[in-house]
Amino acid sequence: xxxxxxxxxxxxxxxxxxxxxxxxxxxxxxxxxxxxxxxxxxxxxxxxxxxxxxxxxxxxxxxxxxxxxxxxxxxxxxxxxxxxxxxxxxxxxxxxxxxxxxxxxxxxxxxxxxxxxxxxxxxxxxxxxxxxxxxxxxxxxxxxxxxxxxxxxxxxxxxxxxxxxxxxxxxxxxxxxxxxxxxxxxxxxxxxxxxxxxxxxxxxxxxxxxxxxxxxxxxxxxxxxxxxxxxxxxxxxxxxxxxxxxxxxxxxxxxxxxxx
Amino acid sequence: xxxxxxxxxxxxxxxxxxxxxxxxxxxxxxxxxxxxxxxxxxxxxxxxxxxxxxxxxxxxxxxxxxxxxxxxxxxxxxxxxxxxxxxxxxxxxxxxxxxxxxxxxxxxxxxxxxxxxxxxxxxxxxxxxxxxxxxxxxxxxxxxxxxxxxxxxxxxxxxxxxxxxxxxxxxxxxxxxxxxxxxxxxxxxxxxxxxxxxxxxxxxxxxxxxxxxxxxxxxxxxxxxxxxxxxxxxxxxxxxxxxxxxxxxxxxxxxxxxxxxxxxx
Amino acid sequence: xxxxxxxxxxxxxxxxxxxxxxxxxxxxxxxxxxxxxxxxxxxxxxxxxxxxxxxxxxxxxxxxxxxxxxxxxxxxxxxxxxxxxxxxxxxxxxxxxxxxxxxxxxxxxxxxxxxxxxxxxxxxxxxxxxxxxxxxxxxxxxxxxxxxxxxxxxx
Ligand SMILES: Nc1ncnc2c1ncn2[C@@H]1O[C@H](COP(=O)(O)OP(=O)(O)OP(=O)(O)O)[C@@H](O)[C@H]1O
Ligand SMILES: [Mg+2]
Numbered sequence: 001x002x003x004x005x006x007x008x009x010x011x012x013x014x015x016x017x018x019x020x021x022x023x024x025x026x027x028x029x030x031x032x033x034x035x036x037x038x039x040x041x042x043x044x045x046x047x048x049x050x051x052x053x054x055x056x057x058x059x060x061x062x063x064x065x066x067x068x069x070x071x072x073x074x075x076x077x078x079x080x081x082x083x084x085x086x087x088x089x090x091x092x093x094x095x096x097x098x099x100x101x102x103x104x105x106x107x108x109x110x111x112x113x114x115x116x117x118x119x120x121x122x123x124x125x126x127x128x129x130x131x132x133x134x135x136x137x138x139x140x141x142x143x144x145x146x147x148x149x150x151x152x153x154x155x156x157x158x159x160x161x162x163x164x165x166x167x168x169x170x171x172x173x174x175x176x177x178x179x180x181x182x183x184x185x186x187x188x189x190x191x192x193x194x195x196x197x198x199x200x201x202x203x204x205x206x207x208x209x210x211x212x213x214x215x216x217x218x219x220x221x222x223x224x225x226x227x228x229x230x231x232x233x234x235x236x237x238x239x240x241x242x243x244x245x246x247x248x249x250x251x252x253x254x255x256x257x258x259x260x
Numbered sequence: 261x262x263x264x265x266x267x268x269x270x271x272x273x274x275x276x277x278x279x280x281x282x283x284x285x286x287x288x289x290x291x292x293x294x295x296x297x298x299x300x301x302x303x304x305x306x307x308x309x310x311x312x313x314x315x316x317x318x319x320x321x322x323x324x325x326x327x328x329x330x331x332x333x334x335x336x337x338x339x340x341x342x343x344x345x346x347x348x349x350x351x352x353x354x355x356x357x358x359x360x361x362x363x364x365x366x367x368x369x370x371x372x373x374x375x376x377x378x379x380x381x382x383x384x385x386x387x388x389x390x391x392x393x394x395x396x397x398x399x400x401x402x403x404x405x406x407x408x409x410x411x412x413x414x415x416x417x418x419x420x421x422x423x424x425x426x427x428x429x430x431x432x433x434x435x436x437x438x439x440x441x442x443x444x445x446x447x448x449x450x451x452x453x454x455x456x457x458x459x460x461x462x463x464x465x466x467x468x469x470x471x472x473x474x475x476x477x478x479x480x481x482x483x484x485x486x487x488x489x490x491x492x493x494x495x496x497x498x499x500x501x502x503x504x505x506x507x508x509x510x511x512x513x514x515x516x517x518x519x520x521x522x523x524x525x
Numbered sequence: 526x527x528x529x530x531x532x533x534x535x536x537x538x539x540x541x542x543x544x545x546x547x548x549x550x551x552x553x554x555x556x557x558x559x560x561x562x563x564x565x566x567x568x569x570x571x572x573x574x575x576x577x578x579x580x581x582x583x584x585x586x587x588x589x590x591x592x593x594x595x596x597x598x599x600x601x602x603x604x605x606x607x608x609x610x611x612x613x614x615x616x617x618x619x620x621x622x623x624x625x626x627x628x629x630x631x632x633x634x635x636x637x638x639x640x641x642x643x644x645x646x647x648x649x650x651x652x653x654x655x656x657x658x659x660x661x662x663x664x665x666x667x668x669x670x671x672x673x674x675x676x677x678x679x680x
Contacts (some may be wrong), residue, residue, distance in 0.1 A: 122352075155549075
């Protein structure tokens, strides 16, 4: 019993300490943001790694999610004789929620884990220490471009996800199920507000970009420099990122759409 | 004195690595630090270069106390230091050539032709000019360490710290490396700190030797003086005797006691 | 990893794709281009009951959308709902006896405001109030009245 309490206490302390280290790291990343202007090449490389390499999975997932929304939405809405509202339902779900959230989860799994493993391995093989010995700050040189790349890529990927999803819903709803094409688009346009829905969606995915990349980079940077440590950190990066994205989504949704 | 270490204390958790260590390194010499595996030789190099912070004591390098420097000042100082990591620590996503060029591109504004010339000269010095287009993953351990050496000397530093440069080298490259270390030191007025287990190679090139054990310097002197020393410590280490005051084992209860404990559980 | 030139090309393509997607969402999916009519003018209308009318609901004449509901507030002095309507600037000849109704699109659909122009020579200007209004038809009331009438007929 005594032991269990002690262990719990130690666990809590460790978690708090890690939280503190994470924020210190975020701060030094933010202080080093100017680096990407000095070396745009590094940013391009990271946009490639995080953005371009995630395009395929984001596009395909967006298409299928949109198609499923088309099907499910049609069956529910047609029971109320409101199948013309299908466009609204598909677009609102995508732009407000599914686009930012699913994209963030996919990016955490596809690119976040890769970032963690890369940074963790660089630490384990003393590459980060080597950079420091060459008087190069690894936070600025290695972490900052990855952070900016992740934060910029996320809203673009989410927009692609949502756009492809709206088209997927269109193929199923209008193409297969015979919803009126004019109604699909015009109701959507009437109901989806530029500021309230679209801009808020973009803000959400920017926020998700920050937390997903931050968690991935921190887990790599803080990894125990062994094969096992890096693998643990990689798992932790994906799990933590997913949980934080979902929790943050609730908070942001409550803030943005709560009074609407 | 280029490096002056006074009253250095450092611990890792419960384990005391250094206990009031004093150590001096004269400018322009090759100073070797020897000692059993796990005594903290790598740790010492990391303390000197400011990668680790001591619990107490001072470490002065070129007159500056590295424990008190800001990151910017430390980086200034490190531009004049080269360190050869035990593992090489090459950047795995850059080719051999780019790895050696990295500090040049980072800290100088040399023209590409000049960078190329310098890199090829440094690679020639370690005998790997032909390997310039290989990636680090395509190198053997010994080759990687030589590339790392080329990188460490790229900026013509005032001091180089070698962490076991001889491990994984065949007799030929070993001979070449010892000659190179000595030559670099004498030609450009460099100061070298050499961590190594190879008593013979080290004795050949070092001007001064420190033997550290259990957090303290247990013997020091020129190679000749140490070779003539009759203290049991020194004899055991210099002659490679398995038994003596230095234990080959990490601190532990006696084997018999350990085995009994196992059974009792 | 591909060649440097290729990376830049692919990254450029990726960013362009992302921006196209955002543009598509703005123009085709959201009301961004309807919003450009933001510089129209505002009319007030008072209703005793607005049902479930919402901000941003359409305002239409003859079924054609000409504006939207900008705000809804409650007037504690008269116990009425005051609805502000933003009307497109191009629709600037609404007579001052225009009639405002709250209609429902479809049986359970959203509510919107339908305007029926009257015959007065004077036109409504920015800030004017529409006085002829018809409140929302509440389904519960309609059913209640219907049952009441049926009961009256059979009894
Ligand atoms: N990151 C670390 N965390 C905790 N303890 C460590 C860490 N790194 C090293 N140690 C401990 O510090 C001691 C000294 O390690 P160090 O690497 O300096 O030894 P060394 O003298 O270089 O040995 P070798 O000759 O085998 O390279 C070791 O006993 C090790 O257990
Ligand atoms: Mg070592």
